[in-house]
Amino acid sequence: MALIKRNTWQREAVRKALASSPSFVSAQQLHAKLESAGSAIGLATVYRALASLAEMNEVDCLNSPEGEQLYRSCASGHHHHHLICRSCGKAVELEADTVEKWTAAVAKQHGFTEVSHVVDMFGTCAECSASSE
């Protein structure tokens, strides 16, 4: 009963636009970027493409402090966290064995199961804090 996936230029355009951005971007930003680059792509399609890419683990997805969903293409398939610049969106991928172990231990200790965790850091990167002076 699995749906057959078709390849459309829209999905590919989203993938490329994401790949060309080192920063986390919102679906709306991505849509604007694509439109201004000449692609007549619909906003709904961008959302759908992002959701499908996220499900395939081709992109990282996180919630900004403002409540928006942010996306970034992600080559490394394994679990990791981010340090994100509030100003320019630039992100550093973080390995965090320490944190993984800590969360697992704490969850077990309190009898919680099916535990997922959100570990993200937001700050101002060196370039942005330099340029704002």
Next chain:
Amino acid sequence: MALIKRNTWQREAVRKALASSPSFVSAQQLHAKLESAGSAIGLATVYRALASLAEMNEVDCLNSPEGEQLYRSCASGHHHHHLICRSCGKAVELEADTVEKWTAAVAKQHGFTEVSHVVDMFGTCAECSASSE
């Protein structure tokens, strides 16, 4: 130029309703609870009260995976994190020196300043996973 804060029964009602709930609740849930308890309080007022209490650090505030803002009254004034039950909203407060040190070190290492971090865990608590069987 500081605004003078006035004490209203509405703000107090929100504070009490929050204090009586051991779980994280959304603004809307809190409003429904207050209304069903007989308080003719406006939704906008609940949002404003929560925002102002959050600013005074009287309540904890976090984003649920679904993108809602959740609130819980918080006596302990110091920084901490949570392990929250997806099903009933029950939360365990977590001390995490390990994590604090790790985030500080990582931020410094990458030249980020004014760093805040989000560390929250969502799972199913022992009671909820037992009652769902």
Next chain:
DNA sequence: TTCTTATTGAGAACTCATCTCAATATAGGC
């Protein structure tokens, strides 16, 4: 009590995101 003005509340407005459904375009079969 009176006056100033912070606060309230009903609804409008806003944002982000998802859904609807007719039109389109892809991929497999001929």
Next chain:
DNA sequence: GCCTATATTGAGATGAGTTCTCAATAAGAA
């Protein structure tokens, strides 16, 4: 290459959550 079934698209409607507007209200000082 052409046809056909159907996955996908896109414009706009819809929905959820939150904030804003502004006239009416009420807290606190004089």
